Amino acid sequence: xxxxxxxxxxxxxxxxxxxxxxxxxxxxxxxxSWYQQHDGGAPTFLSYNGLDGLEETGRFSSFLSRSDSxxxxxxxxxxxxxxxxxxxxxxxxANNLFFGTGTRLTVIP
Amino acid sequence: DAGVTQSPTHxxxxxxxQVTLRCSPKSGHDTVSWYQQALGQGPQFIFQYYEEEERQRxxxxxxxxxxxxxxxxxxxxxxxxxxxxxxxxxxxxxxPTGRETQYFGPGTRLLVL
Numbered sequence: 698x699x700x701x702x703x704x705x706x707x708x709x710x711x712x713x714x715x716x717x718x719x720x721x722x723x724x725x726x727x728x729x730s731w732y733q734q735h736d737g738g739a740p741t742f743l744s745y746n747g748l749d750g751l752e753e754t755g756r757f758s759s760f761l762s763r764s765d766s767x768x769x770x771x772x773x774x775x776x777x778x779x780x781x782x783x784x785x786x787x788x789x790x791a792n793n794l795f796f797g798t799g800t801r802l803t804v805i806p
Numbered sequence: 807d808a809g810v811t812q813s814p815t816h817x818x819x820x821x822x823x824q825v826t827l828r829c830s831p832k833s834g835h836d837t838v839s840w841y842q843q844a845l846g847q848g849p850q851f852i853f854q855y856y857e858e859e860e861r862q863r864x865x866x867x868x869x870x871x872x873x874x875x876x877x878x879x880x881x882x883x884x885x886x887x888x889x890x891x892x893x894x895x896x897x898x899x900x901x902p903t904g905r906e907t908q909y910f911g912p913g914t915r916l917l918v919l
Contacts, residue, residue: 730907732910738912739810739896739910739911739912739913740849740896740910741910742907742908742909745907784848784849786848793839793851793854793862793864794839794841794849794851794898794908795851796841796848796849796850796851797848798846798847798848799846799847799848
């Protein structure tokens with residue numbers, strides 16, 4: 698089976714940097730994705746790591762260490778609109794996503 | 807370029823009833839996956855359709871079934887509804903080799919009374 702662990706809640710100040718960690722246990726690991734979901738909205742794709750290392754997309758970066766079964770999402774220059782739930786998701790088998798329980802990020806002024 | 811669309815947006819049913827949810831994938835995508843998201847939880851994989859066949863299935867009972875049509879649109883059917891089936895049902899589309907990115911629709915919120 699698969700399991701993912703991420704913090705349930707994180708609070709950070711506008712303009713700051715926040716890191717959301719994700720550890721996983723899975724068989725048939727292919728890669729790690731991150732999704733953002735605002736209340737009442739659909740998950741939207743943020744980032745993907747198939748290989749070890751850092752991937753940067755604008756204010757968002759994601760890191761993966763396959764040997765440690767660990768990844769993180771880094772959000773820089775936080776904005777109020779970044780308040781949302783963030784999910785790490787393991788990709789196993791053929792195009793199947795296994796999601797964590799999500800981290801609720803609250804950005805405060 | 808139309809994204810993933812789902813219908814209906816909201817639905818109220820009673821226990822024991824049956825429901826059908828619909829999904830049209832993003833233009834150019836031929837793979838459709840369905841997820842169930844309970845309140846405060848992450849989406850849980852139900853099954854995936856490709857070339858009109860169920861390619862993979864998550865840990866859901868046979869009450870959950872689906873179908874994919876030649877135009878790649880898909881339906882999710884749930885029989886003998888239980889109170890615990892109340893959730894947001896999400897459809898996601900992708901290319902068959904597009905493991906990195908799935909595009910989600912807005913979801914159908916199902917309430918079972």
